[in-house]
Every structure is written in structure tokens, then in C-alpha cells.
Amino acid sequence: MSHNESVIQATHVGKRFGKKMVLNDISLEVRPAETFGLLGPSGSGKTTLVKLLTGIDTVSSGEVRIFGTVMPKLSMLRQIGYMAQSDALYTELSALENLEFFAALYGMKGPRRKIRIREVMEIVALGDDLHKRVDQYSGGMKRRLSLAIALLHEPPLLVLDEPTVGIDPLLRQSIWSELKALNAKGTTILMTTHVMDEAEKCDRLGMIRNGALLAADTPSALISQAGKQTIEEAFIYYGGGES
Amino acid sequence: MKIWAIMLRILRQFRRDKRTLALIFIAPLVVLTLMHLVFNGKDYEPNLGIVQIPAPLVTSLEKQGATIFTYEDKERADQALDERKIDAIITQSGNGLDVKLEGSEPTVNKSVLMLLQKVSRELQPDVNGAADKMNVSYLHGSEDMTSIDQFGPILIGFFVFFFVFLIAGVSFLRERTTGTLERLLSTPIKRWELVVGYVGGFGIFTVFQALLISWFCIQVLGILMAGSFAFVLLLTLLLSMTALTLGTLLSAFANNELQMIQFIPLIIVPQLFLSGLFPLETLPEWLQQLKIVMPLTYGTEALSEVMIRGKGWDTIAGNIFVLIGFSLVFMLLNVLALRKHRKI
Numbered sequence: 001m002s003h004n005e006s007v008i009q010a011t012h013v014g015k016r017f018g019k020k021m022v023l024n025d026i027s028l029e030v031r032p033a034e035t036f037g038l039l040g041p042s043g044s045g046k047t048t049l050v051k052l053l054t055g056i057d058t059v060s061s062g063e064v065r066i067f068g069t070v071m072p073k074l075s076m077l078r079q080i081g082y083m084a085q086s087d088a089l090y091t092e093l094s095a096l097e098n099l100e101f102f103a104a105l106y107g108m109k110g111p112r113r114k115i116r117i118r119e120v121m122e123i124v125a126l127g128d129d130l131h132k133r134v135d136q137y138s139g140g141m142k143r144r145l146s147l148a149i150a151l152l153h154e155p156p157l158l159v160l161d162e163p164t165v166g167i168d169p170l171l172r173q174s175i176w177s178e179l180k181a182l183n184a185k186g187t188t189i190l191m192t193t194h195v196m197d198e199a200e201k202c203d204r205l206g207m208i209r210n211g212a213l214l215a216a217d218t219p220s221a222l223i224s225q226a227g228k229q230t231i232e233e234a235f236i237y238y239g240g241g242e243s
Numbered sequence: 244m245k246i247w248a249i250m251l252r253i254l255r256q257f258r259r260d261k262r263t264l265a266l267i268f269i270a271p272l273v274v275l276t277l278m279h280l281v282f283n284g285k286d287y288e289p290n291l292g293i294v295q296i297p298a299p300l301v302t303s304l305e306k307q308g309a310t311i312f313t314y315e316d317k318e319r320a321d322q323a324l325d326e327r328k329i330d331a332i333i334t335q336s337g338n339g340l341d342v343k344l345e346g347s348e349p350t351v352n353k354s355v356l357m358l359l360q361k362v363s364r365e366l367q368p369d370v371n372g373a374a375d376k377m378n379v380s381y382l383h384g385s386e387d388m389t390s391i392d393q394f395g396p397i398l399i400g401f402f403v404f405f406f407v408f409l410i411a412g413v414s415f416l417r418e419r420t421t422g423t424l425e426r427l428l429s430t431p432i433k434r435w436e437l438v439v440g441y442v443g444g445f446g447i448f449t450v451f452q453a454l455l456i457s458w459f460c461i462q463v464l465g466i467l468m469a470g471s472f473a474f475v476l477l478l479t480l481l482l483s484m485t486a487l488t489l490g491t492l493l494s495a496f497a498n499n500e501l502q503m504i505q506f507i508p509l510i511i512v513p514q515l516f517l518s519g520l521f522p523l524e525t526l527p528e529w530l531q532q533l534k535i536v537m538p539l540t541y542g543t544e545a546l547s548e549v550m551i552r553g554k555g556w557d558t559i560a561g562n563i564f565v566l567i568g569f570s571l572v573f574m575l576l577n578v579l580a581l582r583k584h585r586k587i
Contacts, residue, residue: 056429058586072587077431088426105430 005068007032007157007188008053013062015048022048023211025062035179035189037202039235045211046192047085047161053190054080054159066157078106081155085162085192087142091135095126095145098134099152106153120148123178125171139166147175151182158182160191164198176201196232205231207238214238262502270508277513280530281521289355292320292329303362304333324382331355339378346381347551349393350522383552388467395466396546397518399456399475400482404539405511407452407483411445412490412503419584420499428585435578438491442574445487453479461550469553475546478559481566482542488573489538495580514539519547538569 008030015023023045030036038046051057053064055072064071067079089098096117103113121127124144134142143166150158158179164172179189183203191202199205199219206216215222215238219231226237257264288308293301294317305311312329314320320332324343330351332343342359344352359377384392418424427437457475461468468475493510497503517523517534534540545562548554 054429055587056425056585072585074431074433074587077429080429082426082429084422084426084429086422088422090423091421102430105427105432 009065011063014060016060026213028206028216030190032188033183033186034203035183037199037205038192038208039199039205040208041194044208046208050159050161054082079156081150081158083146083150083160083163087146089134094131094133096130102149103152116152120151124148143167158187158189162192199231207235209239266505274508274512277516280526281516287354287522287525289330292323292332294320294334303365307358307361309358341378343380346384349388392467396550397520397543399460400543400546401515403479403483404486407486408490411487412494413500415491416494416497416503434581438574438577441491449483468550470549474549478542478546484570485538485566488570492573492577518543541565
């Protein structure tokens with residue numbers, strides 16, 4: 001993979017459900033080893049866009065490429081670690097059993113599986129709760145376990161849909177430093193968020209509202225180009241000025 | 244006011260859930276119609292095979308509503324009896340009648356014997372105890388055969404089908420409602436692998452279920468068992484496979500557990516009615532034809548052949564292939580139905 005090639009390349013992507021246009025002509029690029037944030041209120045089309053970019057759903061128009069390959073393509077799913085907005089966990093099973101299940105789906109076995117399970121559970125600070133059943137987990141713990149599962153097979157692209165909801169500030173900080181460490185190791189991260197201050201931590205940011213991409217740039221560039229002080233003010237500016 | 248608010252909310256929810264609404268109003272009508280047809284059917288009129296019977300007797304048999312098949316010798320009559328073309332063979336022996344009943348359905352036996360009693364009372368009104376002159380024998384079963392012996396195979400088939408259908412359906416549905424299906428489909432798993440994995444996982448349980456239920460019914464409850472235990476096992480297993488694949492397929496068309504349960508009166512109950520629990524011959528022709536598309540009837544039919552009539556592979560092979568066919572078709576359709584969630 002050449003280094004200047006983009007990880008995700010979306011060109012004129014549109015999506016309609018029946019007659020309703022949910023996403024309209026979105027073009028964006030996610031570069032290697034950066035954290036790209038999709039910022040927008042709920043209902044703006046973030047999750048739909050994420051599903052198109054990961055190849056779970058198909059575009060109505062336009063094209064999505066991941067590592068140069070047109071999506072959807074089954075083999076590319078191996079390159080992606082996906083964390084859905086809802087905690088998709090088997091609550092009757094223990095955390096370990098959940099991890100083992102998903103590890104097997106990615107074809108991981110033997111000592112590598114064991115080591116990776118330890119590692120990812122340390123990252124999300126759940127090392128001591130490995131054998132607990134998931135229905136005894138709190139909401140924040142479930143969120144962290146979902147993140148751990150997404151990290152499990154060391155994907156070069158991480159797609160995280162609202163990853164830090166319900167996680168306490170201290171732990172959120174440590175997760176962010178882990179994500180930055182992954183960036184440093186070459187992992188590309190695409191995440192959605194509706195929290196403005198969290199958006200500022202992303203390398204680059206796409207602002208999305210009513211299914212349209214308003215602007216995409218680094219947080220500081222977005223703020224200065226709008227002539228504002230904060231991301232929130234900039235979002236209002238790009239969104240057409242009304243508050 | 245608060246009560247009214249709750250009432251209004253419930254009415255509104257119902258209005259949104261057209262299916263539940265339909266179930267409340269339409270399903271009872273469907274089931275009641277079925278029951279009406281089943282219980283209000285015409286009296287069963289037996290098919291009798293005769294070998295060298297005097298003409299006056301034949302006439303009065305026909306007058307009582309029996310359909311008469313005439314055979315030249317006993318061998319051919321026996322063959323027809325084995326194939327269930329006729330319900331009994333009547334031959335003359337000395338001063339009485341020899342009656343050989345097919346025997347596997349107590350209600351049919353009873354109607355044959357009642358008809359014969361009427362006839363002999365009519366022909367010899369002065370002789371008391373005409374029935375004494377009847378020499379009754381059975382091809383299958385005996386006069387000790389009870390209803391549970393007849394219904395046992397059907398009920399085994401039905402309960403296996405019913406529970407596996409519901410459990411498999413609800414658990415596949417849960418994958419969707421909890422988001423784990425979406426999560427699964429974000430991994431490089433192929434859709435068919437998911438379906439086959441489900442069938443395999445539940446399949447292991449259904450093997451034990453088939454073993455336990457067949458063993459319990461035959462050994463503990465002592466239900467009549469004339470054939471081979473291995474065939475009973477195979478048939479219960481195939482029935483639960485069909486139920487499993489049908490349940491997971493239909494769960495794609497339900498949005499919650501309640502809607503899954505709504506399939507019971509639509510999919511399960513009609514199959515029960517046509518599975519042989521009630522004599523099918525008295526039902527309207529169009530209703531009888533429906534059983535062609537019902538997996539349960541193939542299973543219960545074959546189970547009855549094995550358990551009551553002691554039949555083997557040759558008789559049930561067709562049913563076995565049909566059940567396997569149903570399972571494969573349901574699995575294939577499920578793989579296609581999953582396209583709704585991921586195109587590739």
C-alpha cells in the first residue's frame with residue numbers, strides 16, 4: 001500500500017431509502033494513519049454514511065473505495081474493525097466468550113488469539129472482568145468491550161460509531177491516548193461523534209448535517225476559516241448560520 | 244384522565260401494528276373455520292374390499308354407505324389393504340363373516356365394525372348377537388390400540404416441530420434486534436456460513452431432543468412401536484431440521500418476539516389440523532391438497548408408517564427426501580433473505 005494513497009475515498013456518494021434521500025452527494029477522503037471525525041447531530045446521516053463506507057450497506061449513487069478497492073467487497077471487511085452504535089454483544093456469554101467468538105470469525109486462533117484478547121482488554125481497562133457475563137456489565141463497560149472487539153484483529157482501519165458514549169471522562173482520556181497510539185502505529189481511524197469537544201481531538205473533521213457534508217478540514221482550520229472561536233460556533237456557521 | 248391516556252396509547256400502538264390487529268381479528272376466524280371443517284365433517288364412509296360375498300350382502304353394505312371394491316382372491320385384497328386403499332377385507336367363512344381390518348386408525352376401525360353390525364342386523368333381524376358371527380382380525384395394531392397409539396407419532400412430530408420452530412426463530416430474531424446480526428455481517432463471514440452455522444449449532448441440540456423425545460414416548464409412555472427406532476430418530480431429526488430452517492427464515496419477517504409468536508396460528512396450527520390427527524378423508528378436497536406444502540404432514544405420515552404399521556425405508560424414503568428438500572430450500576431462502584442486511 002503506497003503511503004500517499006487514501007484509505008477511504010468516497011466520491012459523490014448518495015443514499016436513498018425509498019423516496020427519501022438520506023445522504024446527498026458526499027465526497028470525502030480519509031488519509032492513512034489519521035483520525036477522521038464525522039461530526040453531526042443524531043439523524044444527520046452519520047451512521048448511514050459509516051455503513052456505506054464499511055460496505056455493510058450499498059450506495060445508491062457514487063462510489064466508495066477502501067484501500068483502493070471498490071466497496072462493498074467481502075474480503076475488505078477483514079481490513080476493518082467496526083464498532084457499531086448499539087453494543088452488539090451476546091449478553092448471556094462472558095466477555096471472554098464474546099471475544100473468542102469474534103476472534104474466530106476473523107480466523108484468529110491459538111496463542112495469538114489469547115495474547116490479543118489480553119491486550120485489547122488491557123487497553124479498555126477490562127482486564128479484571130474478562131470472565132464476567134456481559135449482562136452484569138454496566139453500559140460503559142459494554143461500550144468498552146465493543147471497542148475491544150473492534151480492535152481485536154488489528155485492523156488497519158478502525159470504524160467507530162460513537163465510541164465514547166457513556167464512558168467516564170478519565171477513561172475516555174485513556175482511550176483517546178490509545179487511539180492516538182494506534183494512529184502512530186499506522187492505523188487509520190474513522191469515528192462519528194456528536195460531542196463538540198471530542199471532535200476537536202480528531203486530526204480532521206467532516207461536518208455533516210441533513211445528509212450533506214458541510215465542510216471537511218482540520219478542526220483549527222474549520223474554526224479559523226469560519227472566523228469563530230469554537231467548533232460549535234463553526235458548525236453553526238457552516239450549517240447556514242441559524243442557531 | 245391517566246387511564247384514558249393509557250387506553251389511547253394502546254389503541255394507537257395497535258393501529259400502527261397492523262399485523263397484531265389482523266391476528267386478533269382474523270386468526271381466530273381461520274382457526275375456527277378449520278375446526279369447523281374438521282369436526283363437522285361428514286361421517287366417515289369406509290372402503291371395503293370383498294372376496295366372494297353373496298350379492299344381497301353387497302347391496303346392503305353399499306346401502307349403508309360403504310364403497311365396495313371386489314377382489315378375485317385374498318392375495319390381491321391383502322395387497323390393497325396394505326396399501327391402505329381399503330379399510331377392511333370381508334370374506335365369508337362358514338356361517339359367519341371374516342373381517343380383516345387395516346387397523347392403524349381406531350376411528351376407522353370403529354366405523355367399519357359399526358357398519359357391519361347394522362348390515363347383519365338388517366339381514367338377520369331375528370338372530371340376536373349377529374356380531375358374534377363376525378371374526379375380526381387386524382393387519383396392524385389390535386383392538387387394544389388406543390387413541391394415543393394412533394396420535395403418538397403425530398404428537399411427537401408436532402411438538403418437535405413446534406418448539407424448534409419457535410426457539411430457533413426467536414433466537415435468530417434476537418440477533419437482529421440486538422444488533423449482533425449487523426455486527427456479524429461487518430465481519431468477513433459469508434451469509435451462507437452464518438445460516439449453516441445456525442443449523443449446525445441448533446442441529447446438535449435437536450439430535451439430543453429427537454433422542455430424548457423418541458425414547459421417552461416409546462420406552463416410558465409405551466406408545467405402540469412396530470417399526471425401527473432408528474427410523475423414528477431419523478424422522479424426528481429431519482422434522483426438527485425443517486422446523487429450524489423454517490423458523491430462522493420466517494424470523495426475517497418478524498420485527499419482535501410477539502410477531503414471531505404470531506406465526507403459530509398461521510404456520511403451525513393449520514399443519515397440526517392436516518397432520519393426520521383427524522381423519523382427512525372427511526375434509527373438503529382443496530383443504531386436503533394443502534398438506535402438500537406442509538412439512539409437518541410429511542413427518543407425521545412417515546412416523547405413523549413406522550410406529551404403527553412397522554414400515555421401513557421403502558415406504559418412508561419419499562417423505563424423507565421431501566423433508567430434506569424443505570430444509571435445503573428454507574436455508575437457501577434464508578441466505579437470500581439476509582441480503583436485506585448485507586448485499587454481499
